[in-house]
Amino acid sequence: MVSHRKLSTSHIIGIREMSEEDIQKILDYAKEMKNNPFEYSERLNGKILALAFWEPSTRTRLSFESAMLRLGGRTIGFSSQAGTSLEKGESLTDTIIMLAGYSDGIVIRHPLRGSAKLAANVAERYGIPIISGGSGSQEHPTQALLDIFTINERFNRLSGLNIGLIGDLRYSRTISSLLFALSKFGRNRISLFSHPSLGLQEELHYYLTNTNLELIQAKNLAESISELDVLYVTRLQKERFPDPMLYNEVKGIYQLRTALLNSAKPELIILHPLPRVDEIPYEIDKSNHALYFEQAKNGVYVRMSILDFLIGS
Amino acid sequence: MSNKNSNNKELIVAKIDNGVVIDHITPPGRAFYALKVLKIDEKYPHSAFVALNVPSKKLGRKDVLKIRNIDEKDLNIEVLGLIISGSNVAYIKDYHIVKKEKIITPKKATGILNCPSSTCITNQREDVETQFVVITSKDVIKLRCEYCDIIFNIHERISLLR
Numbered sequence: 110m111v112s113h114r115k116l117s118t119s120h121i122i123g124i125r126e127m128s129e130e131d132i133q134k135i136l137d138y139a140k141e142m143k144n145n146p147f148e149y150s151e152r153l154n155g156k157i158l159a160l161a162f163w164e165p166s167t168r169t170r171l172s173f174e175s176a177m178l179r180l181g182g183r184t185i186g187f188s189s190q191a192g193t194s195l196e197k198g199e200s201l202t203d204t205i206i207m208l209a210g211y212s213d214g215i216v217i218r219h220p221l222r223g224s225a226k227l228a229a230n231v232a233e234r235y236g237i238p239i240i241s242g243g244s245g246s247q248e249h250p251t252q253a254l255l256d257i258f259t260i261n262e263r264f265n266r267l268s269g270l271n272i273g274l275i276g277d278l279r280y281s282r283t284i285s286s287l288l289f290a291l292s293k294f295g296r297n298r299i300s301l302f303s304h305p306s307l308g309l310q311e312e313l314h315y316y317l318t319n320t321n322l323e324l325i326q327a328k329n330l331a332e333s334i335s336e337l338d339v340l341y342v343t344r345l346q347k348e349r350f351p352d353p354m355l356y357n358e359v360k361g362i363y364q365l366r367t368a369l370l371n372s373a374k375p376e377l378i379i380l381h382p383l384p385r386v387d388e389i390p391y392e393i394d395k396s397n398h399a400l401y402f403e404q405a406k407n408g409v410y411v412r413m414s415i416l417d418f419l420i421g422s
Numbered sequence: 423m424s425n426k427n428s429n430n431k432e433l434i435v436a437k438i439d440n441g442v443v444i445d446h447i448t449p450p451g452r453a454f455y456a457l458k459v460l461k462i463d464e465k466y467p468h469s470a471f472v473a474l475n476v477p478s479k480k481l482g483r484k485d486v487l488k489i490r491n492i493d494e495k496d497l498n499i500e501v502l503g504l505i506i507s508g509s510n511v512a513y514i515k516d517y518h519i520v521k522k523e524k525i526i527t528p529k530k531a532t533g534i535l536n537c538p539s540s541t542c543i544t545n546q547r548e549d550v551e552t553q554f555v556v557i558t559s560k561d562v563i564k565l566r567c568e569y570c571d572i573i574f575n576i577h578e579r580i581s582l583l584r
């Protein structure tokens with residue numbers, strides 16, 4: 110039976126500031142929940158989770174909603190600015206104060222960096238936990254937790270792995286959080302496949318020096334795929350490119366083709382935070398490498414674990 | 423014509439009756455940043471003396487600032503710590519030093535400057551005080567925003583100081 114331990118933090122703002130122990134607790138509890146989901150169906154009876162989404166989101170919002178419902182709780186919230194008091198210019202601070210009075214925990218997604226931290230500072234005064242569902246290009250901590258949960262589920266370890274990251278590495282909060290997470294679990298070798306204008310944020314290099322991560326700017330996926338244990342694909346966003354011609358030119362290079370997988374290790378797993386556009390062709394879905402839908406499903410268990418830690422008693 | 427025993431500083435800059443002398447400003451050129459931060463310009467009602475590139479036995483070259491009649495409360499030592507760390511301030515009354523203070527780099531900077539990032543929540547109309555961690559290496563002083571994580575060189579973003 111589950112021993113329900115406390116985390117050392119009362120909010121989930123970003124992975125960078127989380128301890129390895131807290132991350133491990135969340136993963137372990139998520140695993141127990143995945144094995145016996147129905148044992149937890151009354152954990153958050155009578156509790157209300159507020160979903161405050163200043164940016165549209167389908168996956169993250171529905172995944173949190175599903176997690177809360179599976180724990181016996183309920184949700185309230187909004188999922189864009191249209192038709193709310195936010196459109197009238199209400200501040201984040203005021204919105205959080207209001208939601209702290211309506212709920213037992215708040216998930217926030219906001220287009221600006223630092224938003225989750227500010228929300229946590231405000232909600233702290235009311236004893237209400239904040240969970241970031243993405244703060245601008247900064248971090249998306251629960252995504253990273255479900256990513257490493259999925260990696261750990263397959264490999265039974267989070268170190269000594271060769272991991273390739275492909276696509277938009279610059280504006281992807283998912284990538285930032287994932288690198289912070291991997292940097293806490295021993296040696297991992299990270300190959301970066303990206304267009305020069307979409308390489309890692311400079312700050313990330315600063316934060317990741319003196320960690321065990323080995324970062325390599327890789328040239329060509331075809332040459333390196335045979336070494337990889339994990340290939341993490343992100344979506345190229347057309348609007349991020351200074352020139353649409355460049356986007357069309359570059360797009361093909363970062364598309365995964367079935368033939369490429371011929372030289373991959375049999376145990377290679379392909380992950381994607383979803384939604385995908387055309388980075389991964391449908392035919393790859395049927396291969397044993399494709400794990401992105403399982404990854405998305407794991408998001409529910411990981412979020413259940415987090416919600417129970419922060420809201421449950 | 424040798425003046426090796428005379429005081430170079432005095433040849434260049436007069437003694438002041440009341441105000442402050444900020445000495446040992448290095449590397450040379452940082453005195454300009456200090457003037458900007460202290461809002462000393464042609465509209466300042468009293469005299470201010472700037473000595474640049476003054477030879478110094480200990481420091482090689484340094485700057486010296488003498489500002490007449492500046493109020494102690496207008497000298498924000500915390501802000502100066504980000505700009506001219508390592509320098510010394512002497513408070514002068516009737517040609518005498520009444521107090522001395524060393525300017526040191528603070529570990530944190532709270533509410534004294536804006537964040538340079540347009541995508542940072544602290545630049546919105548929110549109930550929030552900016553917060554930066556100071557990262558120093560030699561003469562370079564960088565700040566990291568505790569909210570958005572951006573890292574920048576303070577001497578390149580001097581106008582952010584309030």
Ligand SMILES: [Zn+2]
Nearest residue numbers: 537542567570
């Ligand atoms: Zn900032």
